[in-house]
Amino acid sequence: MTLPPKPPARQGRVSLWKYLKLFRQDILSAQPARLYRAWMAEFRTPFFRSFMCNQPDLVNLVLKERPDDFPKSNRIREGLTPLLGQSVFVTNGETWKRQRRIIDPAFEGGRLRDTFPAMWSAGQNAIARLGAQADGQPTEIEVETSHAAADVIFRTLFSIPIEHHLATQVFDAFRAHQRAQPVVNLGAFLPLPKWFPRFHSRETRRTALQIRALITELTRERQTAIREGRAPDDLATKIMTNSDPVTGQQFAADEMVDQVAIFFLAGHETSASALAWALYLLALYPEWQDRLAAEAQTAMAQGEFGFSDMSKLKTSRDVFRETLRLYPPVPMMVREAACPEKFRDRKVPKGSQIVLSPWHLHRHERLWDDPDGFDPGRFVTQNGRACLRQAYMPFSAGQRVCTGAGFAMIEGPLLLSMIVGKFRFETVPDKPAMPVAHLTVRGRDGIWLRVSKRE
Numbered sequence: 001m002t003l004p005p006k007p008p009a010r011q012g013r014v015s016l017w018k019y020l021k022l023f024r025q026d027i028l029s030a031q032p033a034r035l036y037r038a039w040m041a042e043f044r045t046p047f048f049r050s051f052m053c054n055q056p057d058l059v060n061l062v063l064k065e066r067p068d069d070f071p072k073s074n075r076i077r078e079g080l081t082p083l084l085g086q087s088v089f090v091t092n093g094e095t096w097k098r099q100r101r102i103i104d105p106a107f108e109g110g111r112l113r114d115t116f117p118a119m120w121s122a123g124q125n126a127i128a129r130l131g132a133q134a135d136g137q138p139t140e141i142e143v144e145t146s147h148a149a150a151d152v153i154f155r156t157l158f159s160i161p162i163e164h165h166l167a168t169q170v171f172d173a174f175r176a177h178q179r180a181q182p183v184v185n186l187g188a189f190l191p192l193p194k195w196f197p198r199f200h201s202r203e204t205r206r207t208a209l210q211i212r213a214l215i216t217e218l219t220r221e222r223q224t225a226i227r228e229g230r231a232p233d234d235l236a237t238k239i240m241t242n243s244d245p246v247t248g249q250q251f252a253a254d255e256m257v258d259q260v261a262i263f264f265l266a267g268h269e270t271s272a273s274a275l276a277w278a279l280y281l282l283a284l285y286p287e288w289q290d291r292l293a294a295e296a297q298t299a300m301a302q303g304e305f306g307f308s309d310m311s312k313l314k315t316s317r318d319v320f321r322e323t324l325r326l327y328p329p330v331p332m333m334v335r336e337a338a339c340p341e342k343f344r345d346r347k348v349p350k351g352s353q354i355v356l357s358p359w360h361l362h363r364h365e366r367l368w369d370d371p372d373g374f375d376p377g378r379f380v381t382q383n384g385r386a387c388l389r390q391a392y393m394p395f396s397a398g399q400r401v402c403t404g405a406g407f408a409m410i411e412g413p414l415l416l417s418m419i420v421g422k423f424r425f426e427t428v429p430d431k432p433a434m435p436v437a438h439l440t441v442r443g444r445d446g447i448w449l450r451v452s453k454r455e
């Protein structure tokens with residue numbers, strides 16, 4: 001049975017400099033194979049100490065039991081500041097708490113129902129685009145899923161399609177930004193000494209400024225529309241008009257730009273990565289693809305498909321879940337120990353980096369049955385259910401859990417079903433995909449598939 005692609009692990013010990021070099025190329029293949037079996041692993045350098053925690057109790061402690069003692073590492077800012085400013089993704093303490101109090105209500109269950117028609121329209125748009133090129137020739141599918149996920153974000157946030165001139169410009173500028181800064185995570189994972197060269201090229205700063213200028217234009221326009229009482233009831237309006245129940249404050253204009261930048265980045269990169277891998281997995285396992293397509297065609301046969309019909313897409317949800325297990329779009333997260341700790345009888349000095357790795361936890365050999373296999377049916381088994389509770393965190397967990405988790409679990413299965421109901425996907429023998437961690441988990445040379453229309 002073919003296993004889904006997994007990057008080869010690093011062989012043997014390497015020097016710090018070699019590690020940094022490997023790390024810069026790809027975080028995943030820079031790691032040794034033992035991390036798939038270890039409960040904890042320490043990494044010591046002259047500049048910092050870091051502890052990767054895979055033991056479910058430790059992950060719980062850091063994310064759920066005492067999250068305030070393990071704030072986001074300040075190093076996270078290193079890579080992301082030019083673009084994200086003081087966005088909720090990078091802040092800590094009271095600032096972060098206030099921001100979440102304003103943002104969270106916009107993503108609550110009832111509110112998600114309101115975003116459904118915009119997601120559906122983005123799905124239709126994606127079908128039309130794919131239809132124009134579904135001729136059985138190899139297609140780089142990440143480009144398509146990025147386009148679709150960006151469309152979802154613009155439609156749900158600002159009620160504009162990706163074809164709107166500002167949306168198109170933001171999307172293009174983001175692509176240029178990523179090309180300029182493919183290893184944005186590096187600074188986030190390693191607390192580099194002050195003298196170490198940073199990777200903010202002139203191009204990174206230029207594209208970040210360009211994106212922020214465009215987003216500023218969008219938020220200004222929206223502020224005017226809100227003042228004049230003609231703003232659509234979408235996520236941007238909700239977030240811009242929500243007040244913090246504790247302080248009564250709303251987001252200031254600049255702060256709103258920071259938040260929109262992170263919604264766009266966190267909301268489209270991640271979903272695009274997950275959708276592309278889901279399609280690749282379905283191409284590798286055609287029996288699952290046919291099952292999902294049949295489910296979609298039955299559920300959507302009448303044309304009337306609404307939010308409450310999402311429960312009919314069970315196979316799609318399980319396939320998407322299994323994709324997030326094997327290819328978690330955010331492969332690792334970093335926290336900092338705010339005070340001295342003891343983990344597994346080992347001293348963890350104050351300031352140590354605590355690395356939580358969905359990538360390793362989701363494939364942990366001591367926790368999951370058949371950890372590297374593709375089995376969307378696993379979540380109804382005893383092992384699958386237990387692991388869902390204690391060893392599955394594609395959206396992180398605890399108070400800092402992804403704001404968009406509920407949103408993504410509707411968007412992903414919906415788009416997957418809409419697309420797979422209409423098209424067949426096949427692998428391209430001379431273009432196998434290999435995961436590599438850039439900003440999210442992507443295909444090293446893209447993800448290539450043949451797309452053809454389903455009869």
Ligand code: HEM
Binds near residue numbers: 088262403404
């Ligand atoms: C499959 C899709 C997605 C995945 C796998 C995902 C994953 C994650 C993860 C792992 C984090 C925590 C990062 C950390 O703590 O270092 C996070 C945070 C976040 N995500 Fe998502 N995300 C997805 C989609 C979305 C969407 C659609 C949105 C918004 C529309 C969104 C908005 C955010 C925000 C604002 C944060 C920061 C939360 C905070 O720090 O308080 N994400 N996401």
